[in-house]
Structure formats: C-alpha cells, structure tokens
Amino acid sequence: MDFTFLGTSAGTPTRSRNVTALALSHSGQKPWYLVDCGEGTQHQLLRAHYSVMQLRAIFITHIHGDHTFGLPGLLTSASMLGRTEPLDIIAPVQTHHFITATLENSDSSLGYALNFIDSEAPDFCWQNQDFRVTNVALSHRVPCRAYVFTERNIERQLLQDKLNEDGIEPGPGWGELQKGNDVTLEDGRRLRSDDYTQTPRVARRLIVAGDNDDPTLLTDACKGSHALIHEATYTQDVADRVGPWPQHSSAEQVARFAQQAQLPGLVLTHFSSRYQSAPGSTPNINQLAAEAMQHYKGQLFLARDFDTYRLEKDLSLMCLTT
Amino acid sequence: MDFTFLGTSAGTPTRSRNVTALALSHSGQKPWYLVDCGEGTQHQLLRAHYSVMQLRAIFITHIHGDHTFGLPGLLTSASMLGRTEPLDIIAPVQTHHFITATLENSDSSLGYALNFIDSEAPDFCWQNQDFRVTNVALSHRVPCRAYVFTERNIERQLLQDKLNEDGIEPGPGWGELQKGNDVTLEDGRRLRSDDYTQTPRVARRLIVAGDNDDPTLLTDACKGSHALIHEATYTQDVADRVGPWPQHSSAEQVARFAQQAQLPGLVLTHFSSRYQSAPGSTPNINQLAAEAMQHYKGQLFLARDFDTYRLEKDLSLMCLTT
Numbered sequence: 001m002d003f004t005f006l007g008t009s010a011g012t013p014t015r016s017r018n019v020t021a022l023a024l025s026h027s028g029q030k031p032w033y034l035v036d037c038g039e040g041t042q043h044q045l046l047r048a049h050y051s052v053m054q055l056r057a058i059f060i061t062h063i064h065g066d067h068t069f070g071l072p073g074l075l076t077s078a079s080m081l082g083r084t085e086p087l088d089i090i091a092p093v094q095t096h097h098f099i100t101a102t103l104e105n106s107d108s109s110l111g112y113a114l115n116f117i118d119s120e121a122p123d124f125c126w127q128n129q130d131f132r133v134t135n136v137a138l139s140h141r142v143p144c145r146a147y148v149f150t151e152r153n154i155e156r157q158l159l160q161d162k163l164n165e166d167g168i169e170p171g172p173g174w175g176e177l178q179k180g181n182d183v184t185l186e187d188g189r190r191l192r193s194d195d196y197t198q199t200p201r202v203a204r205r206l207i208v209a210g211d212n213d214d215p216t217l218l219t220d221a222c223k224g225s226h227a228l229i230h231e232a233t234y235t236q237d238v239a240d241r242v243g244p245w246p247q248h249s250s251a252e253q254v255a256r257f258a259q260q261a262q263l264p265g266l267v268l269t270h271f272s273s274r275y276q277s278a279p280g281s282t283p284n285i286n287q288l289a290a291e292a293m294q295h296y297k298g299q300l301f302l303a304r305d306f307d308t309y310r311l312e313k314d315l316s317l318m319c320l321t322t
Numbered sequence: 323m324d325f326t327f328l329g330t331s332a333g334t335p336t337r338s339r340n341v342t343a344l345a346l347s348h349s350g351q352k353p354w355y356l357v358d359c360g361e362g363t364q365h366q367l368l369r370a371h372y373s374v375m376q377l378r379a380i381f382i383t384h385i386h387g388d389h390t391f392g393l394p395g396l397l398t399s400a401s402m403l404g405r406t407e408p409l410d411i412i413a414p415v416q417t418h419h420f421i422t423a424t425l426e427n428s429d430s431s432l433g434y435a436l437n438f439i440d441s442e443a444p445d446f447c448w449q450n451q452d453f454r455v456t457n458v459a460l461s462h463r464v465p466c467r468a469y470v471f472t473e474r475n476i477e478r479q480l481l482q483d484k485l486n487e488d489g490i491e492p493g494p495g496w497g498e499l500q501k502g503n504d505v506t507l508e509d510g511r512r513l514r515s516d517d518y519t520q521t522p523r524v525a526r527r528l529i530v531a532g533d534n535d536d537p538t539l540l541t542d543a544c545k546g547s548h549a550l551i552h553e554a555t556y557t558q559d560v561a562d563r564v565g566p567w568p569q570h571s572s573a574e575q576v577a578r579f580a581q582q583a584q585l586p587g588l589v590l591t592h593f594s595s596r597y598q599s600a601p602g603s604t605p606n607i608n609q610l611a612a613e614a615m616q617h618y619k620g621q622l623f624l625a626r627d628f629d630t631y632r633l634e635k636d637l638s639l640m641c642l643t644t
Contacts, residue, residue, distance in 0.1 A: 012399045015368050019395075039395035040362045046337050065428045069395045073341075073361035076387050077334045094427040101423035105416040106387045107464045142429045 001026055001151060001204050001311040002320075003229070005303040006044040008269045010233045010248070011066050013040060016277055017305050019066040020270055022208060022229065023050045026130035026151060030054035033131070035147060035208045036061055041070035042077050048306060052078040053085075056128065060091035060119065061210025062144035068095055072102040079110040086113040090133075092120050092143060119145055129153055136221045138212035140247045146209035148221050156180060156197035163196055204311050211270065213247040215257035222261040226315045229303070230254045231270035235287050238272070251288040255296035265317035266296060269303040277304075323348055323473060323526050323633040324642075325551070327625040328366040330591045332555045332570070333388050335362060338599055339627050341388040342592055344530060344551065345372045348452035348473060352376035355453070357469060357530045358383055363392035364399050370628060374400040375407075378450065382413035382441065383532025384466035390417055394424040401432040408435040412455075414442050414465060441467055451475055458543045460534035462569045468531035470543050478502060478519035485518055526633050533592065535569040537579035544583040548637045551625070552576045553592035557609050560594070573610040577618035587639035588618060591625040599626075 002025050007018035019038030023045075025031070032050050034041070037058060045052065052074065061067055068091075075087075089099070096116040103110070117126065119135060120143055126133045132152050135145040156178050163174065168191065173183045176193075183191045205225040207218060215230060222228065232255075233239075233248035251268060258266045268288065275285045289302050299317050301309070308320045324347050329340035341360030345367075347353070354372050356363070359380060367374065374396065383389055390413075397409075411421070418438045425432070439448065441457060442465055448455045454474050457467040478500050485496065490513065495505045498515075505513045527547040529540060537552060544550065554577075555561075555570035573590060580588045590610065597607045611624050621639050623631070630642045 011402055013365050013368065018365070039392065040365050043335050043340070043362050043365070046335065063428050065394055065398050065424075065430055068428060069391075069424075070361065072387055073391045080333055098424055098427035101427070102387075102391075102420055105420035105423070106385050106390060108387055 001206060002308060004048055004308040005269060005305055006041055006048065007038050008271060008303045008305055010270045010272050012273055014273045018044055021070065023048060024149065031056035034058045036067040037070040037074055038066045039069040042074040044305065052081060053083055055087065057088040057090060059133065059147050060095050062140060062142050063092050063094045064142065067210065068098065071099055075110060076108050079112065083112050086115055088115045088117055090117045090119045090126055093118055127152065136218060138210055138217055139214040140211045144210040144212060146207050146218055146221065148205065148207050148225065150205045151203045153180065154199045154201065154203055157200050159196050159198060201313055204315065206311055211248060213249055215249060215254050219261060222263055225263065227265035227267065227311055227317050228258060228263050229267045229269060232268040232288055232292065233270055233272050235291050251291040252295055255292040258298060259296045263298055264315065265299040267301045267303050267309065268292060323528060324630060326370055326630040327591060327627055328363055328370060329360050330593060330625045330627055332592045332594050334595055336595045340366055343392065345370060346471065353378035356380045358389040359392040359396055360388045361391040364396040366627065374403060375405055377409065379410040379412060381469050382417050384462060384464050385414050385416045386464065390420065393421055397432060398430050401434065405434050408437055410437045410439055412439045412441045412448055415440055449474065458540055460532055460539055461536040462533045466532040466534060468529050468540055468543065470527065470529050470547065472527045473525045475502065476521045476523065476525055479522050481518050481520060523635055526637065528633055533570060535571055537571060537576050541583060544585055547585065549587035549589065549633055549639050550580060550585050551589045551591060554590040554610055554614065555592055555594050557613050573614040574617055577614040580620060581618045585620055586637065587621040589623045589625050589631065590614060
C-alpha cells in the first residue's frame, strides 16, 4: 500500500505546503484513491504520478474548504482530459450540494457520472477489489470522519498436501481455488477455496483521519491497524494558547494516544502555517517532531508534500522519498 | 499602471501555467484589483507581491471554472489572514450563487463583507479613486465581458499665469485647486479647479478581455485604449480543426483585429495546454507568437505566469520581467 501526500498545511497553503489531500493505492498507481481534495490538488497531481483517469474514488473527511475546494477543478479537468469512467465521491451531503451548485453555476458538464455516497450514513462501508473502507466519527467543529482502509483479496497459498490427500489432481481447478473461487469437479465434488488455501499474512490496515481534537475516538479502530495518518496542527504550547475552539490536535496529544494504542506507525500532517521548514526559523516544524518523539516510540514521520510512503506486506512503514 | 499575470493557461493548468487570473494596480501594489480567479490564484499570489489584504475589487469576465474556481479559497484565506475591509465582487449573478452556495456548504464565514455587483447589468460602471471601469459584451459560450480600465485623477498642473492674472495669491487654495477641488476665496470668489489647472497627459486605458471568438466586438472600446489583453487559445490551423464550438480566438484573428484597430499594445494569453514552452517541443508557444507577428505590427507580447507589465504615463508598454 502506497500513499503520497499532496498537501500537508492546515487552513491555508504556504509556498512549500498545499492544503490537504492524500493519494492512496493498493499496488502501483492504478487504480488509486484520493482522501480530501483541497484547492490546488489537481495542480499537485501534475507533479505526482497519479492520473485522474485512474482515480477510482474520492473520500472526503469533512466539509471545510481546505479539504474540499479542489473538487470542482479536479472533476472538470478530468472531464476535459476525456474521463468517461464513473467516479464515487464519498462525502458529507453538504459537499454533494457544493459540487452540484458549483457545476450548475459554472456551465460545467462532466463526461462521466458522479456517484455520491453519504459518508455520514450509519454503518458506512465501501469496498472494491482493493480495499474495504469503513469510517469512524471524530470530534471537530463539523462532523468529520477517519477512513479505515483494509486491504482485500490477499494472495492465497494452496494447501497442496491436503489437495493431494483428497486426490485432487493438479489442473485449472487449482488455479481457481488459489484465486479464491470455489470449484465443482467433474465427479460432482464441490471444493471450497477456503478449505484448500490459506492466506500467509494479515491484511494491511491504514487509518486516514480528518481534523480531530480527540484521538482516543480511534482507540477501537487502531486495534489491528498498522499505521495512522493524523493531523497535528499545533505544538502543545500553541494549542494551549489558541484554546479549544478550532478543535485540532497537538503533536503531543496524538503521540501520547498512538503510544497508548501501541500503533506501529504514525504519520503526522496538517500543520499550522506558522511552523516553518527553513532551518533556524521559528516556530519550526521540527518542534512538532521533537514533541511527538517525546511521547511516541513507534515509527514516526512528519509528512511533507510529495512524500510517498509504503506500508509493506511485512507491515513495516517506510518513506520512499527521504 | 502595472499588471501581473497569475495564470495564462486555457481550461486546465499545466506545470508552468496556471488557469486565468490577472493582478492590476494603478501605482505600486496597493491597492490592487484582480481580474478572474482560476483555481490556485491564492497559491500564485504567494509567489507574487500582491497581498489579499490590499485587494480592492475582483472582476470576473464569465462563469467558467477556469476563471472562477479560485474564488472560495482566496476569499476564505483572506478572512483567516484577518481581512476586515469589504470587498467588491463584480461578476455574473451565477458566480454570486456559486460563492454563496460554496460558503454555505463548507461552514465558511468571512470576517468582512462581500459586495456583489452584477457585471451583466446594463450601463455597468464601477469606479474609485484609481479607475473608472466599464465593460463590453463579448461572444463566448456563456455571457462574457471585457473590462475597460481607465485611470482617474490624473495629476493636474496649475495654470500659474492665469492665477497671477486673476490676482489669486499663492497659498493653500492653490493646493486644493491642484487636487481637483473647487475653492471659495475669502472675498467670496468661487474658483473652479478645471479653470485653473490642466492635465498634462491623456488617461491611460487598458482592456482586459475574457474568452471571446469575435475581437471586433471591441472596436469601439479600442478607440482611445492603449493596450489590450486578449485570449489567443489556438493557432489558426488548430482553431480550424477544433471548429467553432469552444468559441475562442486564434492568434491570427486577434492580431488582425489589433492591427486594424491600430492598437499600440497587445498581450496575448489563455493558451491551450497543447502549446508547450520547451524549445523544440511541438506544438510550441512560439507558433502562436509567430502567427500573431505576421499580422500585427504594434508592441506584441505573449504572457507568461508571473510576468509583470507596465503601461507607462507616456503610453508605452513594457514587460518588467523579461
């Protein structure tokens, strides 16, 4: 599972960080999935290696503009580039209204269908051949979700000894069983794939959270998850000074939670534009890193625009672009 | 009068050209005015020297997304940065609907007032201390306007001989007359500024046109204008191949018109993304320049993102960033 940050700034873009968007894929770059779509996401994609022609679904965490204002441009550009495949948009109902009103009032028509799916529906679940996606309600100024991506269709291994014991000859049937399909033999016997195969590893699971001031809401979801992408808008001292209203998390708060939840991997993002990257400038992005490291002992990363990460089959998390 | 191109690509952004926006100022960079606001305009402003705090008005030529989708992000970022000054938005009514629906459906509130002004109103005219702005209906797939910016309050020169002849002593009254204010003397005489001052030069006039397939609609407006910014989406051969539907102009078409109208200065922009800038790549942006030069003998420029131009008081047009 690969993911690339297309924007890592909170609220407003800076010269080095765009507002929020994340590209995610199961293997390679097609198909791929987008989580949030701040203004300029289509511009960032011109510098990344994901094509809107191969985009399968967009997941929106919440309605705020720094997570949604790139949608109209991305959708209409995809149409101008010739996209015809339908596109699922999983988002709050208000984001559907925003898109519809924008297309209507800009003389825009798309050459493909949009399937709007309400992300706030009870028991929300979306899946295709790559992922099963559920979500978790977070705590923010507006309803907001974390999306939990669990990979599907893990490669199976044939239980050859058992096949031989049961007198099942090698042939096309073995291939079908390995693909997960049940098979009926010529002699009428019905073979279940699950009885003759095993999956050699656990399914990888990644949580992509939206804006949130209470990471503990992810406690249950983190069981069996291998990495969490979560906002860390402020250092704790700034969070204390700003006060509770914006309903964001501090680096300390997220790190403490991840440590307690025994999460193997944590990627922080969505940094207030006050934190600068240039060495020596203050407040500095390194302060967020230092604060998080004090409280979390797992694999910790601070996202930068265009950084690509890989969650390997062995569940290790690595940044491919350092 | 200075103007900076913030986007020069038609329809979709490229790696080197954003979609349409133009920053314009009378002198210096405050206050300034924005014509069109494609997605990513606020990002381009991070690299230019215009601040949203000093933005006085936004003029929208037409409702298409590549001229408007940057509005919500720019407006909300200005609010987050602390803007409190009201802002005039001169645009078609549908753009007002787009902005309103977007703000409503993204939990956005602005810390300043938006004054919506209908650009399609008959006898449209907007003015302040810097400019008088009128507009001209163009020919495009949707109603579209060219904005005509005429500078106001040109510096006056005192007619000192006449003041002496009429026995008017030097004093604060002279200063008021020079500022354009009428004055009443202690002896009750009423002096009109126009009678005792002259303006030593003509008012500069610049036309910023939106998308348009019939430049001759600007014939009247061009009389007394010193420069025209106009789209040239295609070379003529491509325009012929594409056919009339998109309702854009070719470089040849605009150049022929500008020559016939005896326009002193012409800046072409809004180029189809098929035209590349890298030397040797085809189709190339230089083909548009070559085609226009064949038919127009005035001062010709092809805009690039972040190019800044100056229309001098002597009416010469120069690019400050070559």
